[in-house]
Amino acid sequence: MSALARPGAGPAPATRGVPPQGRFSSYVHRSAAAGRLAVQPRMGFADLATMREGLREVRDADATSIGTITLDSYTRVNDHDSARAALRTGAELNGFPLVAHGERATRELLESVSGRDFPVQVRHGSALPQPLFRAMVAAGVDATEGGPVSYCLPYSRAPIAKAVSAWAECCELIAEQPDPMHLESFGGCMLGQLCPPSLLVALSVLETLFFREHGLHSISLSYAQQTHPGQDLEALAALRRLGGERLSGADWHVVLYTYMGVFPRTPIGSFRILEESVRLAVRSGTERLIVKTPAEAYRIPTIAENVNALEFAESIAEDEAAREPSFEATDTGIYEEARLLVDSTLELAPTVGEALVKAFSRGHLDVPFCLHQDNANKSRAYVDPRGMLRWAEPGRMPLNVKDFDARRPVSAQGLLGMLGFNERRFDREQLTRVHSRELLVGSGPRSLS
Amino acid sequence: MSQVMRPGKRFIVSSVSSDAHMWNLVFLQLLLEEHGAEVNNLGACVPDELIIDECLSTRPDALILSTVNGHGHLDGLRLIRKIRSEPALEDLRVVIGGKLGVRGAENIVYAEELALNGFDAVFEAGSGIERFEEFLGALESGPSRARPALAPVGAAA
Secondary structure (H helix, E strand, O other): OOOOOOOOOOOOOOOOOOOOOOOHHHHHHHHHOOOOOOOEEOOOOOHHHHHHHHHHHHHHHOOOEEEEEEHHHHHHOOEEEEEEEHHHOOOOOOOOHHHEEEEEEEEHHHHHHHHHHHHEEEEEEOOOOOHHHHHHHHHOOOEEEEEOOOOOOOOOOOOOOOOOOHHHHHHHHOOOOOOOOEEEEOHHHOOOOOOOHHHHHHHHHHHHHHHOOOOOOOEEEEEEEEHHHHHHHHHHHHHHHHHHHHHHOOEEEEEOOOOOOOOOOOOOHHHHHHHHHHHHHHHOOOOOOOOOOHHHHHHOOOOHHHHHHHHHHHHHHHHOOOOOOOOOOOOOHHHHHHHHHHHHHHHHOOOOOHHHHHHHHHHHOOOOOOEEEEEEEOOOOEEOOOOEEEEEEEEOOOOOOOOHHHOOOOOHHHHHHHHHHHHHHHHHHHHHHHHHHHHHHHHOOOOOO | OOOOOOOOOOEEEOOOOOOOOHHHHHHHHHHHHHHHOOEEEEOOOOOOOHHHHHHHHOOOEEEEEEEOEEEEHHHHHHHHHHHOOHHHHHOOOOEEEEOOOHHHHHHHHHHHHHHHHOEEEEOOOOOOOHHHHHHHHHOOOOOOOOOOOOOOOOOOO
């Protein structure tokens, strides 16, 4: 782990004046001040021994790493009995069943690996997470994530009003603790793809304002890599600027997620999309990155694959800090659009929670293609010929969509094409090269360079 | 598609109870609507009872289930047994498709069990959209369901 200066890299963290609270945030800010990008896997195993081994290997990786415990689907939907049954029978789970293991076992696990230089975050996906939050608080978890919109609309059938009261209760439970957990909004992801940047930025800001309203001070804003690095750079700058304007008095930072949509299928294609996300993080001054691995398109990655991805990210981060920028931010008005969505939503009700419920019920906020019964699903997005993610149809959102050419229905085939945009963008070069190598093999020995 | 479906068919599109994936459902809705169908899309993580209630109250031409989280062979089996135990839904056309297990290409092993328990067709990912479109085309050819005679209707519900 080398300390390095980051000449030419993005702006300094905008949280000067508010000291970091808790060891999760302290570690992130300490790394950022030393010019290092904090990197984190998505990793969860059902049994305690494998989970402990995974955390240890992430801790010992040659990277500025943070630990992650990703929970399983049963725990996500509060079906803790099924999770317990799976632990008894040894049936495979797709993550760590924290509630089923219980607070004592979880606390022992955390105490055996985590520390000042290795905080651990729990990632879950639960819309109604009260039992989980009680267990996390009792087990002394450093940080977790989610939100009343970001974990309700895409992953649950719970009414948004019910998720809002559940998350209010959870935030207040954290706030009452002597050493409160850090809470990250997942609002920058929304279905992983085809949600334009301004809405991702607005939802992330609105969720952190909701966390603030319920007494939290240590929070993070999120954004997921989309289809165009310049547009993503503009979005991250907008997110940071709005954070600076709206979260004064809080201890906050920004986390970027490596692409959450349909992933490249070739190993090189997937390392290239990860590489782009690392460069984006460094260039935008983002403090923390959650990586993906080449196994992503096929299955749950192994510990070794996660460690590889973290070490690869660390080396790209060092490289990016030392070089000239390879892409520029676009100027498409993401900040103005996001600010408009935030402000006009907040005007709808006296509290952030009520404003979110009202905004979705009116279609004032509307996540494109999202089938949740409380989402209007009138808005549409498309990937334009330059690879930028744009509005095709704003529905009833207060957006000025000028591009009327794009106002046409999306076909099934067109949807598949847009969903696979990044898969093709990053795999094409690799597949083309394989193709030309095959041709060359057919024509006798020649240099490939 | 080779055989054209007559417009005005009504479909229920749904995921199964444990599956939160949404894009597969959005795609199916668009595909069916392009062929003039009317689609009631129930979305992700739908409880069995809600699917059954919707089928009973709206009597669609077919129920289309799509699932990709690898639990389809479990959730789908439980659901089709419940559906076939409802006398009013014994003859409803019901199909399932997607990634039905976690074994990749070997998921095909689940197809037979699902069909024997009452699905009219099972489409494992990789079998191509053409087979599904053939199924849609065949919807024109009369009311008889091609379910095997030995299907134990409701036997294990």
